[in-house]
Amino acid sequence: METNGTFHKEFYILAFSKYVRSQFVIFFLVLFMYLFCVFGNLLVVTLIYTASQLHTPMYIFLGNLSVQDIVYVSAILPQLLAIIVTGDTSIAFLRCIFQMFLFVSCVITEFLLLTSMAYDRYVAICNPLHYAIIMNKKTCTLLAAASWLIGIFSSLKYSLLVSNMSFCSSQEINHFFCDMKAMLKLSCSNTTDVHLSILVEGVLFGIIPFILIITSYAYIISAIQKICSSAGRYKAFSSCSSHIIIVVMFCGTSLTLNLKQDSQEFQEQDKLLSMLYILLVPVLNPLVYSIRNNDILKAIKTACWKVK
Numbered sequence: 001m002e003t004n005g006t007f008h009k010e011f012y013i014l015a016f017s018k019y020v021r022s023q024f025v026i027f028f029l030v031l032f033m034y035l036f037c038v039f040g041n042l043l044v045v046t047l048i049y050t051a052s053q054l055h056t057p058m059y060i061f062l063g064n065l066s067v068q069d070i071v072y073v074s075a076i077l078p079q080l081l082a083i084i085v086t087g088d089t090s091i092a093f094l095r096c097i098f099q100m101f102l103f104v105s106c107v108i109t110e111f112l113l114l115t116s117m118a119y120d121r122y123v124a125i126c127n128p129l130h131y132a133i134i135m136n137k138k139t140c141t142l143l144a145a146a147s148w149l150i151g152i153f154s155s156l157k158y159s160l161l162v163s164n165m166s167f168c169s170s171q172e173i174n175h176f177f178c179d180m181k182a183m184l185k186l187s188c189s190n191t192t193d194v195h196l197s198i199l200v201e202g203v204l205f206g207i208i209p210f211i212l213i214i215t216s217y218a219y220i221i222s223a224i225q226k227i228c229s230s231a232g233r234y235k236a237f238s239s240c241s242s243h244i245i246i247v248v249m250f251c252g253t254s255l256t257l258n259l260k261q262d263s264q265e266f267q268e269q270d271k272l273l274s275m276l277y278i279l280l281v282p283v284l285n286p287l288v289y290s291i292r293n294n295d296i297l298k299a300i301k302t303a304c305w306k307v308k
């Protein structure tokens, strides 16, 4: 601990205080998205638990993604709503660190879960004969557990590092939650090592998974091209593209925002861009994956029937 007073300090989350006249609109937008997200994802989890035919790897990953999405938005949005309503922007230091911990672990877990899902689809479509052997219960549990554990331990490391830093000057976080990069900007400790670690883990748990996901879908799409029925091809292709759009939206925004160089002038745009992967992606995930996963399978099954 560099300063004794660290734990008595608080931060101030500026959120959207610049947009005074739009507070009302922002509040209802965020509230609507939050409720929609929690409700949609709870529905997915309940469906998966109650329907025994959905106890397959694909849906187990989807269930985990939904739980992760609920934690993800609940870590940030209720606090943001409270700030907008009460106008009280202060947040206790430890609470801020905890929010950062939940957020960072969810982002890493989401990258890894999305990778597991893409791999699962890749094996199911490109190697269907060996699917049951490759994607057995053990592999599936291992992939899901690893996604959570890596996310939690990596995030724990950052939380400990940041909580041991000293914050001397301004404690105003120019973001709508305790974002790690925004907090590092306020620290007067040496942040060289933390930034290096973010870069390394950004490649390891961000860029590499992203490349793996895109590669899986490239194989899936080329396998789909070989399906002869054009209706089946169209359906499977449109499902795949909706998955890819979500993945690019989530991975693209979170990677660019977290790995690019800081600059003062783009702070406001960055805040709005973060909304994409913090608000929109968790809302779209259950819609796109639960509806369109089935489409891929159905399309391929019908196409295969026609071939036979």
Ligand SMILES: *[C@@H]1O[C@H](CO)[C@@H](O)[C@H](O)[C@H]1NC(C)=O
Residues within 6 Å of the ligand: 045, 048, 059, 060, 061, 062, 063, 064, 067, 140, 141, 142, 144, 145
């Ligand atoms: C998450 O994955 C684990 C391990 O495979 C599984 O046991 C659990 O049921 C999954 N959770 C949900 C909500 O699907």
Ligand SMILES: *[C@@H]1O[C@H](CO)[C@@H](O)[C@H](O)[C@H]1NC(C)=O
Residues within 6 Å of the ligand: 190, 191, 192, 193
């Ligand atoms: C910060 O730490 C790095 C490596 O630990 C060191 O190379 C650098 O000189 C330090 N910077 C300052 C301003 O102390």
